[in-house]
Amino acid sequence: MTAHPPPFGLFAPDAAPIALPEPFVRWFAQHGWAPRPHQLELLAKAEAGASVLLIAPTGAGKTLAGFLPALVDLSRRRRRKPGERPRGVHTLYVSPLKALATDIARNLERPVAEIGLSVTLETRTGDTSQVRRQRQKLKPPDILLTTPEQLALLIAAKDAADFFSDLRYVVFDELHSLVTSKRGHLLALGLARLRKLRPDLQTIGLSATVSEPAELCRWLVAQRPGASPEADLITVEGGAKPDIAILQSEERVPWQGHTARYALPEIYAAIKAHRTTLLFVNTRSQAELLFQELWRINDDTLPIALHHGSLDVGQRRKVEAAMAKNELRAVVATSTLDLGIDWGDVDLVVHVGAPKGASRLAQRIGRANHRMDEPSKAILVPANRFEVMECRAALDANYLGAQDTPPLRDGALDVLAQHVLGMAVAAPFRSGDLYDEITSAAPYAGLPRETFDRIVEFVATGGYALKVYERYAKIRLTEDGTWRLTHPRFAQAYRMNAGTIIEAPMLEIRMIRRRTASAIVRGGRALGKIEEAFLETLSPGDTFLFAGEVLRFEGIHETSCLVTKAASEEPKVPYYGGSKFPLTTYLAKEVRAMLADPARWSVLPDQVRDWLSIQKLKSVIPGPDDLLVETFPNGKLSHMVLYPFEGRLAHQTLGMLLTRRLERARAMPLGFVATDYAISIWGRRDLGEMIAKGSLSLDALFDEDMLGDDLESWMADSWLLKRTFRQCAVISGLIEKRHPGQEKTGRQVTVSTDLVYDVLRAHEPDHILMQATWADAATGLLDVSRVSDLLARIKHHIVHRDLDQISPLAVPVMLEIGRESVVGEARDADLREASREAMIALAMGEPGN
Amino acid sequence: MNALARRRRHVECEALEISLAGERVACDPSGVLYLPAEDCLIVSDLHLEKGAAFARRGMFLPPYDTAATLSLLALALDRWRPARVVCLGDSFHDRKGAALMPAGEREALASLMRGRDWIWIAGNHDPEPPVGIGGETHGEISVGALAFRHEPSAGPRRGEVSGHLHPVARLAGRGSRRACFATDGDRMILPSFGVTTGGLNVLDRAFHGLFDMPRALACMIGHAGIYPVRFGALSAG
Numbered sequence A: 001m002t003a004h005p006p007p008f009g010l011f012a013p014d015a016a017p018i019a020l021p022e023p024f025v026r027w028f029a030q031h032g033w034a035p036r037p038h039q040l041e042l043l044a045k046a047e048a049g050a051s052v053l054l055i056a057p058t059g060a061g062k063t064l065a066g067f068l069p070a071l072v073d074l075s076r077r078r079r080r081k082p083g084e085r086p087r088g089v090h091t092l093y094v095s096p097l098k099a100l101a102t103d104i105a106r107n108l109e110r111p112v113a114e115i116g117l118s119v120t121l122e123t124r125t126g127d128t129s130q131v132r133r134q135r136q137k138l139k140p141p142d143i144l145l146t147t148p149e150q151l152a153l154l155i156a157a158k159d160a161a162d163f164f165s166d167l168r169y170v171v172f173d174e175l176h177s178l179v180t181s182k183r184g185h186l187l188a189l190g191l192a193r194l195r196k197l198r199p200d201l202q203t204i205g206l207s208a209t210v211s212e213p214a215e216l217c218r219w220l221v222a223q224r225p226g227a228s229p230e231a232d233l234i235t236v237e238g239g240a241k242p243d244i245a246i247l248q249s250e251e252r253v254p255w256q257g258h259t260a261r262y263a264l265p266e267i268y269a270a271i272k273a274h275r276t277t278l279l280f281v282n283t284r285s286q287a288e289l290l291f292q293e294l295w296r297i298n299d300d301t302l303p304i305a306l307h308h309g310s311l312d313v314g315q316r317r318k319v320e321a322a323m324a325k326n327e328l329r330a331v332v333a334t335s336t337l338d339l340g341i342d343w344g345d346v347d348l349v350v351h352v353g354a355p356k357g358a359s360r361l362a363q364r365i366g367r368a369n370h371r372m373d374e375p376s377k378a379i380l381v382p383a384n385r386f387e388v389m390e391c392r393a394a395l396d397a398n399y400l401g402a403q404d405t406p407p408l409r410d411g412a413l414d415v416l417a418q419h420v421l422g423m424a425v426a427a428p429f430r431s432g433d434l435y436d437e438i439t440s441a442a443p444y445a446g447l448p449r450e451t452f453d454r455i456v457e458f459v460a461t462g463g464y465a466l467k468v469y470e471r472y473a474k475i476r477l478t479e480d481g482t483w484r485l486t487h488p489r490f491a492q493a494y495r496m497n498a499g500t501i502i503e504a505p506m507l508e509i510r511m512i513r514r515r516t517a518s519a520i521v522r523g524g525r526a527l528g529k530i531e532e533a534f535l536e537t538l539s540p541g542d543t544f545l546f547a548g549e550v551l552r553f554e555g556i557h558e559t560s561c562l563v564t565k566a567a568s569e570e571p572k573v574p575y576y577g578g579s580k581f582p583l584t585t586y587l588a589k590e591v592r593a594m595l596a597d598p599a600r601w602s603v604l605p606d607q608v609r610d611w612l613s614i615q616k617l618k619s620v621i622p623g624p625d626d627l628l629v630e631t632f633p634n635g636k637l638s639h640m641v642l643y644p645f646e647g648r649l650a651h652q653t654l655g656m657l658l659t660r661r662l663e664r665a666r667a668m669p670l671g672f673v674a675t676d677y678a679i680s681i682w683g684r685r686d687l688g689e690m691i692a693k694g695s696l697s698l699d700a701l702f703d704e705d706m707l708g709d710d711l712e713s714w715m716a717d718s719w720l721l722k723r724t725f726r727q728c729a730v731i732s733g734l735i736e737k738r739h740p741g742q743e744k745t746g747r748q749v750t751v752s753t754d755l756v757y758d759v760l761r762a763h764e765p766d767h768i769l770m771q772a773t774w775a776d777a778a779t780g781l782l783d784v785s786r787v788s789d790l791l792a793r794i795k796h797h798i799v800h801r802d803l804d805q806i807s808p809l810a811v812p813v814m815l816e817i818g819r820e821s822v823v824g825e826a827r828d829a830d831l832r833e834a835s836r837e838a839m840i841a842l843a844m845g846e847p848g849n
Numbered sequence B: 001m002n003a004l005a006r007r008r009r010h011v012e013c014e015a016l017e018i019s020l021a022g023e024r025v026a027c028d029p030s031g032v033l034y035l036p037a038e039d040c041l042i043v044s045d046l047h048l049e050k051g052a053a054f055a056r057r058g059m060f061l062p063p064y065d066t067a068a069t070l071s072l073l074a075l076a077l078d079r080w081r082p083a084r085v086v087c088l089g090d091s092f093h094d095r096k097g098a099a100l101m102p103a104g105e106r107e108a109l110a111s112l113m114r115g116r117d118w119i120w121i122a123g124n125h126d127p128e129p130p131v132g133i134g135g136e137t138h139g140e141i142s143v144g145a146l147a148f149r150h151e152p153s154a155g156p157r158r159g160e161v162s163g164h165l166h167p168v169a170r171l172a173g174r175g176s177r178r179a180c181f182a183t184d185g186d187r188m189i190l191p192s193f194g195v196t197t198g199g200l201n202v203l204d205r206a207f208h209g210l211f212d213m214p215r216a217l218a219c220m221i222g223h224a225g226i227y228p229v230r231f232g233a234l235s236a237g
Helices: A021-029 A035-048 A063-074 A098-115 A130-138 A148-155 A182-197 A211-219 A261-271 A284-296 A313-324 A360-369 A385-400 A415-426 A429-440 A451-463 A488-497 A585-596 A596-605 A605-617 A646-665 A686-695 A707-717 A719-732 A751-764 A768-779 A784-794 A809-816 A831-846 B003-012 B050-056 B067-082 B102-115
Strands: A050-054 A091-095 A121-124 A145-146 A168-174 A204-209 A232-235 A243-245 A277-280 A302-308 A330-333 A348-352 A379-383 A474-475 A484-487 A505-512 A525-531 A542-544 A549-557 A558-564 A625-633 A637-642 A667-676 A679-683 A798-802 B018-019 B023-027 B033-035 B040-043 B082-086 B116-119 B136-138 B140-142 B146-149 B160-162 B165-170 B177-183 B217-221 B226-230
Touching: A021 A063, A021 A098, A021 B140, A035 A050, A035 A204, A035 A605, A050 A063, A063 A091, A063 A098, A063 A145, A063 A204, A063 B165, A091 A148, A091 A232, A098 A121, A098 A145, A121 A130, A130 A415, A145 A148, A168 B082, A182 A415, A182 A429, A204 A211, A204 A751, A204 B226, A243 A385, A243 A686, A261 A277, A261 A284, A261 A348, A261 A379, A261 A542, A284 A330, A302 A313, A313 B040, A348 A360, A348 A809, A348 B226, A360 A385, A379 A385, A385 A488, A385 A605, A415 A484, A415 A488, A415 A719, A415 A768, A451 A474, A451 A768, A484 A488, A484 B140, A505 B050, A525 A542, A542 A605, A558 A625, A585 A596, A596 A605, A625 A686, A625 A784, A625 A809, A625 B082, A637 A686, A637 A809, A646 A667, A646 A679, A667 A809, A679 A809, A686 A798, A719 A751, A719 A809, A751 A768, A751 B003, A751 B067, A751 B226, A768 A784, A784 A798, B003 B067, B040 B067, B050 B067, B067 B102, B082 B140, B165 B217
Parallel strands: A050 A204, A050 A232, A091 A145, A091 A168, A121 A145, A168 A204, A243 A379, A277 A330, A277 A348, A302 A330, A348 A379, A505 A558, A625 A798, B040 B082, B082 B116, B116 B136, B146 B160
Antiparallel strands: A474 A484, A505 A525, A542 A549, A549 A558, A625 A637, A637 A679, A667 A679, B018 B023, B023 B033, B033 B040, B140 B146, B165 B177, B177 B217, B217 B226
């Protein structure tokens, strides 16, 4: 058996001078290790009173670096005398994942014991028992490892000031992933409160490489009006460059689709040739499919497992345990494994489908190897021809060290509303003080006072222009100038609903024996959870893939989805298998540049090169900043295909807007379909001819003003906006998921947020929650900001080609038609059709006779 | 289009005339039922003051639902001009709703009630007569061959018209949920009328045993009319 590598990336001693207390020096020496320079540098800066951001690749010993200042400080602390008041928490560690907090606690226990420190460390997550939470409150551990949601609860407690009275350090792990979401906003507000309780508090951020480190440095320290101070930055350069290749397949790369089925034999061969392979895909459905297909050809019955967030927790833990013990040869996984958990000896990462972002690719490849000095090995498997170019661009970016992590958004208003209530639960507040505190958090540094005041009104009584809820206020401005909670039950409700992870309503999947006609079925093995929205598209008898099995949908019983084992091996119902991540702006630009420059095609496989060459012959290859618009007939319809390369979400928005404009120009559009790369719109009139004759102007069609009038009026009633509103309504506390005395699942929420939205939009369209919804939608589901950038970019750069037939470049998007539903307002045609028979029966007499 | 705007446009759509336990009735796309023989209009599950009921528990839903529901009801009353109105229960979302209703809404409701017989059927949300509103309150009443009550009674019952379950239906395959009148020609369950009331699929267990399945129809409210669809052509969810 080979020796285990040292924890935290500690390697053979070098000559670095050690400014460490004696027990630490001895501990390092005993193991034949030495602290790394960045670990000592971080310690020195922290000792000097600074907050620090450490950016380092996986395997660089980030975790120990982050805890070293705390451990050193704790080692110098004198023992508490009997009768002295119990000490509060000394160091708080916040991680995005429960599992990661647990993992880190376990990894820290060993050095703490070996160094001989008298330090207590405990985790506190959603899984921590009530008994243990109470003990933690009465006897706080020195180091507490927790999640953003738990921090929100801790600071909303009445005894928060005592609990944190000795707090010296807060360590944020995987900060790059925490800050991009609403959880990050909540966490930033929590940090602002901690700083108020302990003004001398120091923060330490641990992060993977990001495109704008300065943003994170500001996030870590208090912001002031007119100044944006930053934490100190320590950057550790990456170790060995990863060894990444694009799969060179003997098979034909498909035109479209996301399954990469063509490459299966080659993927299987790669698994056989390595010890342990991690296979990443972008969505759960892709994971299910790949897993099933691999087992179909698994003649050697290699232990291959499946891991995604919807699987039953028990099943996931089993896979994780087997993985840690190196019992598996391969795991097919979605992003649940993206974050830094230790995963045994993975020696190959296979990425099936394009990674959609250069930084995401780098982080996933980082899984392959936790030893910084050995190169990670990875294979990219593009699922279609455009993905070949995208994989190539991602690979080039990886070698260049380019980063395309998303820019940080302004703090969300729904999160702010939740926090304001939490602060009222903690203690009465003056709005001026709370405003100053909140704007010290980087995401809220630019928050106008007026918006803040409207949020306070929203928390108090809903913030409606029609002030009829005053008597039911949750918080009320009292004579001493403070806002106070009006009833303790609101504190209870807050504690039950705090947090920002909003999941789509999920139903539990239960495997039953074949359903009998009348019996109500109980029990059955739980397989995991599935989105309600997906089930709504199924009829009893339909088959689909889940947990590696083909299941037959039997029906829904309360909050369970009942399934039986399906007889066939082929699932009948496919569902959207593309990426949930849109293509990043950076990669999109790279793909456009690669497309525009035939000299760069030499790195592409022959078949892809041929495809582009024929495109050049039959139509045109657009320049890097051009927007190519092709029109051609297809059967009785006329098609317009454009290639913006801005990702599916932005394309969907653009497609809706263009269809509306074409309607107004009497071009009679019938529908459209959007992919990550292109949009195809079709209609009855000859679009090419309309453009040629000047009755349709492309410049006018793509004019930037479409984001104003058209977007407002049309998107306001789209399901995308309603879904966004639902999130905002729940996070802001307008609607409670859980109410004291009754447990509710997503399915049982008694209020339809869609209907609430309709009423609010009709009566008070500029309500603060509507504003929050629009702000979310602009960067989220609608990706409006990207559409706006696109429209500015292509102004005067539209290249139109009217063709006799479909162009090579158009084939992939044309093949998507019919696979995906066209987004548009549902009409009555289906209903009329379905009612015909009953209509006739009615006309003839009694219904049904 | 906004769901409220869509409902306002239902005034322009034709009602579906069918025979219920031998009585001629019209299922109006606004969600009300009209009985020509008795000049009587039936509406179910108004859930007035639902926003306020939630506000009393700390969830500040928009305070505009009552006004919106009443303005839709006004359109339906204007269309049929009935001499008598029966509200099939859950007219108010909670027991305090009627007493604490703001003056504006109170006046709007009073003007709808003026000059006609108005009957409140007690529902599970509003078991007592509405305070200070007027009208008569009953647990159940009979009009012609039909009997009106809030909750459907278990098992078949010819001529019963009820609400409570908020029936909605969805076509098998694609399509969104639509509110519907559920009927088998013998009895009927009305859709909920209130603007913020959700729905329960007619294939849900709660509807089991209420209808003679081969004859059961969901008269679904579409954008431009009412469409009767057999239960066999529907899907759950």
